């Protein structure tokens with residue numbers, strides 16, 4: 018839910034703390050406990066990825082050799098490239114499908130709209146394992162070709178990822194659309210804008226934060242998905258989470274920690290990029306001005 | 314039909330013919346014929362929900378009428394999309410684009426026209442100067458005050474150089490002081506530009522002070538279309554009389570009528586003679602029959618109030634000896650709202666013949682300090698006015 022948090026933070030800006038912690042010791046304690054439970058394992062895992070020992074339990078000194086090993090492991094590298102490819106393509110598709118679905122539900126009334134909306138929200142609540150099994154059965158039953166050249170070999174995984182991540186995009190975009198003032202649209206039309214110009218000049222800029230948040234959601238959902246991917250991937254296509262899982266089954270080495278740390282870093286980088294893109298437009302305009310352009 | 318409509322109103326910028334619009338069971342606009350003249354400041358005035366906004370949106374093209382035709386500059390634009398009509402609108406909520414700066418908001422309509430960058434910049438500068446917003450070009454709408462937003466909305470519409478500027482309750486979101494200021498400014502702007510303005514408002518003061526002509530609307534129809542003083546002094550029916558300003562009504566019976574005037578009986582007061590010019594409805598004197606029920610009305614500021622006891626010489630000084638105080642009632646001040654320049658009083662007056670007590674609204678000019686201090690709630694006073702100051706309504 019990182020993307021949703023991002024949107025929230027922007028809206029709260031300037032409002033000050035909602036709950037002033039003050040002297041609420043229990044609240045501070047709760048926060049500390051949460052941080053400990055949530056973040057301590059991650060920190061430990063990251064730290065031990067630099068541990069100079071094959072047995073991941075006692076600290077034996079600092080080394081980066083497991084990162085070298087990880088990047089020199091062709092299987093791991095292939096899994097990483099697969100993961101990124103799948104994440105980028107499925108994010109792109111989810112963004113388009115999700116945004117269009119949200120726009121359609123916002124703009125039009127049609128028979129079966131309620132049912133459609135409910136069905137679309139289904140992937141949000143259906144357990145991953147069921148999604149995974151369903152996808153596996155589905156692809157098997159329609160006889161999806163399994164020995165395609167790369168990157169077509171990723172197509173079924175991408176399709177599965179789009180299926181579970183576009184509803185997240187749709188929900189986020191829909192929430193933002195609820196705050197769209199229809200008078201902006203009318204004002205634009207009154208000033209001479211066609212439907213197309215209204216979409217490009219008014220609606221999309223308004224939706225930008227939601228689109229970024231939705232893309233981030235889709236990207237991270239895809240990048241770290243294990244269950245659905247595990248069921249849909251053929252024997253030859255491996256993604257990073259699936260690869261890490263198979264490594265862990267063998268033995269938990271610092272190399273596994275290194276690979277996991279890379280996965281986390283990728284997510285963090287994606288989040289940072291999204292945050293930057295979402296920064297108030299003042300910065301964006303200052304940058305445009307610096308590049309010598311006037312108005313956009 | 315088109316040709317005849319054009320001949321009907323050669324100087325009309327906007328002509329509406331038989332405009333009708335329903336929303337489900339609600340008829341928002343119910344058959345409106347209207348000609349808005351070149352260069353005038355026109356106001357649509359009426360209570361909330363009477364269809365003013367709908368009518369304005371129909372002119373802008375944001376709403377399609379179910380029936381009727383719209384002509385702009387003589388051309389039938391009934392089915393023309395809003396982006397192809399030479400009119401622009403200032404929305405009630407201003408509807409400024411939140412992701413654009415002030416300058417970008419104002420420039421947007423020109424960018425859509427595909428004008429050269431330099432031309433746009435020049436016209437934006439001009440428009441912002443016109444509404445006195447220089448220096449705020451790079452602000453965003455959410456960093457502006459209500460009055461400034463209003464000016465941006467105005468500049469954004471004006472910069473397009475429309476044939477008609479449509480304004481939907483443009484001042485309703487401003488505080489009282491600013492509203493007063495903007496009223497004067499809007500009038501001045503309209504005069505300077507010589508542009509046709511169509512203003513929608515539910516505020517009679519706003520319409521009276523700014524507009525050249527006012528259409529008073531009720532339930533999707535125009536009740537009366539006139540200049541401000543015509544509406545105030547010669548309202549055509551009770552609704553208009555009551556909606557524009559304060560007024561006192563008296564039911565009465567027609568006793569005699571000829572070309573010179575009418576003679577009516579005011580129950581509880583007695584017979585009165587009125588000149589025929591007091592009859593302000595469409596019904597002419599000749600249409601009236603003896604025994605008809607009429608409504609007599611008097612505006613609060615046309616009633617003279619004096620202390621009981623010193624009214625003996627009241628007639629001559631107030632009415633210049635031309636008219637007599639034909640109606641004279643005694644009563645007590647029941648309520649008094651002091652506005653500084655004027656006082657608004659409610660006097661409980663006793664009708665001389667029936668003894669019935671009527672609450673009568675009186676506006677009193679606070680011309681001299683002493684006179685204000687001379688009155689108090691509960692004081693016995695005399696109200697008087699000449700019959701010719703009254704108006705006669707038939708409905």
Ligand SMILES: Nc1ncnc2c1ncn2[C@@H]1O[C@H](COP(=O)(O)OP(=O)(O)O)[C@@H](O)[C@H]1O
Pocket residue numbers: 336339340341359360361362363364365366367368
């Ligand atoms: N889009 C709409 N859908 C349904 N009813 C509407 C719509 N627009 C206006 N109405 C109804 O039409 C009537 C006139 O509305 P409006 O023109 O906004 O009045 P005004 O501007 O004079 O307050 C009202 O009863 C209103 O509820």
Ligand SMILES: [Mg+2]
Pocket residue numbers: 365366367482
């Ligand atoms: Mg309105």
